[in-house]
Amino acid sequence: MSRSVAPAAVPNSKKKRTLQWHNDIKGYAFMAPFLILFSVFTLLPVIIAFVLSLTSYNMIEAPQFVGLRNFTALFMDDDIFTIAVKNTLIFAVISGPIGFFMSFVMAWLIDGMAFKKTLSLLFYVPSITSSVAMAVVWMYLFSSDRYGAINDLLMDLGIIMEPVLWTTNPDTILPVVMIISIWMSMGNGFLTFLAGLKNISPAYYEAARIDGIQNRFQELFYITLPQMKPQMLFGSINAMVAALGVFDIAVSVAGMPSPNYAAHTIVAHLYDHAFIRFDMGYASAIAVLLFTFSFAVGQILMKVFSSKDM
């Protein structure tokens, strides 16, 4: 930050500018590996997606320019897109905050407990495991016949008589996918929060105690939370992006496409158009929308969580 301010503050001297330029070059040289990779594998595809969203492209023949037709079709004609948006929003609104909140609570609780390291590892493991592999484990619990663990338990307890078709019944698919994805996405936020908690100097708590703080909850509200704003920001954006991007868990649980589109998210819709219908242009339009949307949400979250000194 200080560097961007520097040229204005320094008098306009050629020598100094050259020196500055030399320094900058060094900086950019160090950043180059990342910058190159970032532009080639992230920036460029985003730009290409923007361009493709204005074309009709079937992945094999050359793209044709069609203007905004993809977008009008998306908003005007596509019923399933509406379902996908609805599902994604439900996801974002429910599982994003729940995941965020739970990972914070867990981090806060575990931070004060014995066997902290072991417990942290246990919480982080799901995030580094492949979601498809995890889905297999969960499918054991949510299996649709009477062999499924949850069906079996519920039937044993006499709560249900017939097995619930967890992954076939449109009413239960979304909740199942949510539970699994919350469980899986918690690890990342959890780790960030744990780091944030360690970051707070014990001196603050000591000082606060002298100033008259009574219990851990007051500590939480007056010290821990304000101190952890950067981590909160990161965690919330992470949780949001994860919620908006839910796809492979949904597919491994409910199939592609899911019964009556019950677990059809925006990304699933994108996949459907890109790889089942070979409509890359249309899929790009969806991608562009999703990008814009997550960008906007990110901005809002920034506003909410960032303090003035950042």
Place this chain on the structure above:
Amino acid sequence: MKNCFGKRVLVTALALCLCLLQWQAVLLPVSAASVDVTTPSAAASAAAEEQNYREVKAEYVQQQYPTAVDTITVTPEMLMTGDKAVTTQSGIADREAPAFLWTKETKAISFTISVPTAALYQVEMDYYIPEGYAAEAQRRILVDGILPYTEFNEVAFTRWWKDASAPPLNNIGDEVRPAQEEIAVWHTMRVTDSIGLDAEPLLLYLTAGTHTVTMEYILQDMALGEVRFVPPLTYPTYAEYAAVNHQAGYTAGTDVIRFQAESTEHIVMKSAASIAQVNSGDPCNEPFNMKNIVLNCMGGTSWATAGQTIVWTFDVKSAGLYKLAFWVQQNGNDGLPVYRQIAIDDQIPFREMLAYRFDYDKKWQTRTLEDAQGKPYLFYLDAGTHTLSMTVTMGELGDIAQDVFDTASACSEVLQKIVKITGSSPDTNFEYELPDKIPGLLYDMQQIVDILHDCMDRVQALSTIKKPSMVSTLNMVSSTFEDMIERPDYIPRMLDDIRTAQEQLGTWYTTSQSLPLTVDYVWVAPEGEKTVGGRSSFWRKLLSTCYQFLVSFTRDYNSIGGVEGETSEVLNVWIARGREWGQTLKELSDAQFTSEYKIAVNVRMLPASQLEAGAVNALMLAVNSGNVPDVALGLASTSPVEYAIRGALTDLRTFEDYEEVAQRFHPQSSVPYAYRNGMYALPETMDFRALYYRTDIFEEYGLKVPDTWDEIYTSLLPALYQNNLEFYIPADYTPFLLQHGGSYYTEDHKASALDTAIAYKAFKEYTEMFTSYGVPVSANFYMRMRTGEMPIGVGTYAEYAMLKTAAPELMGRWAMAPVPGQLKEDGTIDRTVGGIASTACVIMNGSDAQEAAWKFLKWYTSTDMQLEYGRNLESYIGVSARWNTANTEAFVNLPWTEDEIGVIRYMWNWVKETPVVLGSYMNGRNVYNAWNSVVIGGEDPRTALENAVETINREMQMKQLEYGE
């Protein structure tokens, strides 16, 4: 009220009569009841009558039947079909004596023998199997119209094989399996138990007088020479054998012979093409190469099934007594021993060699054939060439396996009895009082527990480790039953556990029959000679492992290229299958295609999903980047048109002789590959639909295999439900739609045809199957067919393969029938189904070797090639890899039984495949959604179907607009 008294008398009298009848029924079978507490049903007792060899042999021993002294010979001229003598011919495979070439047109032959005195015989036969499919020949043998015991149901005639050459090298310098050559000559065999439960040839007791023996055709043509009823083989004990040698004054030999077991020079015969050389990465093996794969050992898992024999040959220069030792590894069955029957010059020298035990050990070991005291057995070998044969046999495990098998059947019976009362999904809150309702239930369970405990002890005694997993499995099963005996009220909740128990015991039985042994080299040496193999040190192993790890970075394991000789062009073939498939294809194409057309072939294997439309796949990316293969094999049937629409595939109609090639396939199997006027793929494999049912259960309950859906609704389902059994049908709308005369698309393929009255009627019937008739929405048909809860259901080739290969206890207890159909007004039954197309092969449009690619496809789909490909696959991987080729002629020649192929061929008349059209992916999806809304969501079928049609039509129109139709 006047007649009240009279009525009462009448009623009382009637009641008394009934009571008496009941009383009689109770009184009569008293003796039977004390043995078998539960009253077995008709079918169950019929099954019990069919004895297995173990029971029969026990009876033979108990009765002390004498063994035969003379041989009864049946010459081919004495064989009859019906009342005519069979046509014999001489000169079959250089046999001067006449023989009978038995093709499948002859269903059965018979002959009479006259037995001088009642005695035990063994049956010996001369046979010759013409070269053909890999499968062994099978015949059923009946004596006086009765099956002597179950082992005579499928008497197997082995084909013999040898390697055509030493293992050749592939392009990266690895040794690959050599091609297999059949030794199609006359063989002589004694009828033995094909599962290897008993090491000796089967005994057959024949009473004095004339007997009619019938042989029925099951599998594969073969020529039959003489059939002989011979005195049983007897074996001296080692003590006797040694005494004879001693008397003859034989002394220790002086040669020290050590030969490599994998060497093609020493292997003269193998009883299966799949018995193969394997690679061991342990540096203690010879020869060893750190860089490349060398096939340096013999056997392993490829030599594990009972009856599989390897015959080696070796030369002895100086006659004398020798010991035999092997450098082996036996780490296949966790803790359990394996057994081998050892013969020298085709003769088992003494009794101890009938089933010699090789104990479990993870490390490589020297195993000398020796007695319990560790004193090596000495074999007398004269100077000259000898053969050593080792045959897989089950030894002491055989008896245990038989017991476990019987227990699995007992589990099934127990389960069926319980389900009869409770249904397959019992109300867990209801007290069924099962022990009262099923007399003897707990006794049966205790019986199961006792047998299992006994088996556990016996397995443990054989094991060299503390607690082998094979014991743990039995323990788990037995504790399940112990729990149930302890708390009978919990039995209804534990039905799943019984199912699992049965499954586990079945698996146990199959696992116990796998007896792998890896042999590196063999010693024939005098007693005093030190025969110890060198184990490799830790550092040597570490070094070679590290080296192999480093080498792995530079090698491409997914591509097999490399061609010898002159070639003009190179074809790149992508195959969406496993390594064995790629390897087999490469071997065949090198041997046949490349040598004939001078076109080299590179085969690249990809995971199965990688060539399908509807996924991010390699083929699409390849098309995208312009770097396409020439030919792709193994595409899902819906993929070709998706690629064709976008111009990525070659229209095969542009090749002149396409029509001629298309004759090889069932016409309907090409339907999904047509788009506009083009044909974009050739069928590679095909599928079928059939009705599978359990013959034993159908017999027991007197059920009839249904021909029409109406029969299912009105008679089969009620009968099944009465006995708490279920019917299975996959969620597939197609047969209903087609049988009502509907179709998915209009004739011009431009719109959905599901808006017709016919389609609605069919859809209603289809959904009612699940909503009104209570057919389960989701179920594992194979599993429940196995347990007997779903004794009937519609399935495909996948179910066939599973039932055939993975359910040994169901052998002979299930059958196939045509899929039920709609009864038409004219009295005929319409059985139309879809689903014949399975996978396809295509030529990529971007390839510049179009003609060569077409030649390759023509060669690949030809009958001979498909047969050989299928045979090689089956011999490398096993029956589970049966190649369901789309070439109809080759398909018919697979080793189906006559009944099976009959059903499949019949269903071919009724196949109608659905075309793939623009936007057709929306069809399956929306039909499924409509089904889901109705069956699970409770929506009205008409609304659901109408919604589906609307969505399908919109998508189709959009795609038609896009692709200019």
